[in-house]
Amino acid sequence: HDLVAIHPYSPLEDPYSLYPHSLRNVDELCASIVRSHRETTQYRVEELQALRWKVLSREEIQVYQSKSVDEMWQHCAIRLTDAVQYVVEFAKHIPGFRMLSQNDQIALLKTGSMEVVLVRMCRYFNTENNTVFFDGKFAGVEVFKSLACGDLIAAVFDFAHDMCALKLSEQQIALFSALVLINTERPCLEDRSRVQRVQRSVEFGLTHILHRDNQESLMHKLYQRMAVLRSLCNLHMEKLRWFSQRYPLTAHSLFPPLYKELFA
Ligand code: CLR
Secondary structure, eight states: OOSOOOOOOOGGGOGGGTSTTOHHHHHHHHHHHHHHHHHHSSSOHHHHHHTTTOBOOHHHHHHHHTSOHHHHHHHHHHHHHHHHHHHHHHHHTSTTGGGSOHHHHHHHHHHHHHHHHHHHGGGGEETTTTEEEETTEEEOGGGGGGGSOHHHHHHHHHHHHHHHHTOOOHHHHHHHHHHHHSOTTSTTOSOHHHHHHHHHHHHHHHHHHHHHTTOTTHHHHHHHHHHHHHHHHHHHHHHHHHHHHHOHHIIIIISOHHHHHHHO
16 A cells, blocks of 8 residues: 555554543644644645735636646646645544554545545635635636536535635644544444544544634534535545546546545
8 A cells, every 4th residue: 555654553652542531631632733734734824825916827727728628637636646645644643543553544544535635725725716726826616627527626615615714723724634534434444443532532632722712613613514525525536436437548547546546
């Protein structure tokens, strides 16, 4: 597997899964998730803020729109895989994740990595003109026209817009991302109870920071967003199946191996 470098099991390395509810540890747990989020999000919020004026020109949009379906799919698959790779790095540093079996790590990433990319998308989204940072500039839905999956793109942009409306802090995004990944409901898990222990500690961490920020009402909204994420990812898989049927050669030989491993 390209996906996860396995580390030898060492319970000492990971006190959180043993004592998830001790108060001193919850601060450490949050700090460590926030640090790994910070270190794996390609751009900082301030950097993205400073780049907001960089919008694609009409000519540049034309270039994307005149790409063939398979060319544009390949291009986006590469960009997405890049983003997924950072999410894999993030996951590896969630306290407790590396203690899970390789099978369970992969099972969580298979369904969760794309969802976390979509959570992270809100940092890269400008609600003033509904554009997302793509290839170094801000791009609207029309840029993705040649993918021929307008419904998915519209749904993804809507989701980003709704996430932005919650005005989450970086810490809240970090903890929410971890919670999206560590989910006992994912299919094909071997050791659900171990995943559950990690999930409880992350949940406890998120509750803790929402309480500290006096924003407990966000919890309910975040759980609602998790259901939307699941449906978006199902739609992505559906589109990928459709694409692979029409363009088997591109899907087979030109998509990044990690993209195929995770989603195919
Ligand atoms: C999400 C946050 C990441 C950086 C990043 C990289 C690639 C971007 C992605 C973000 C958002 C969604 C995105 C993607 C490239 C293509 C994809 C714009 C900003 C759109 C929605 C097209 C999806 C096409 C599939 C059907 C192949 O940290």
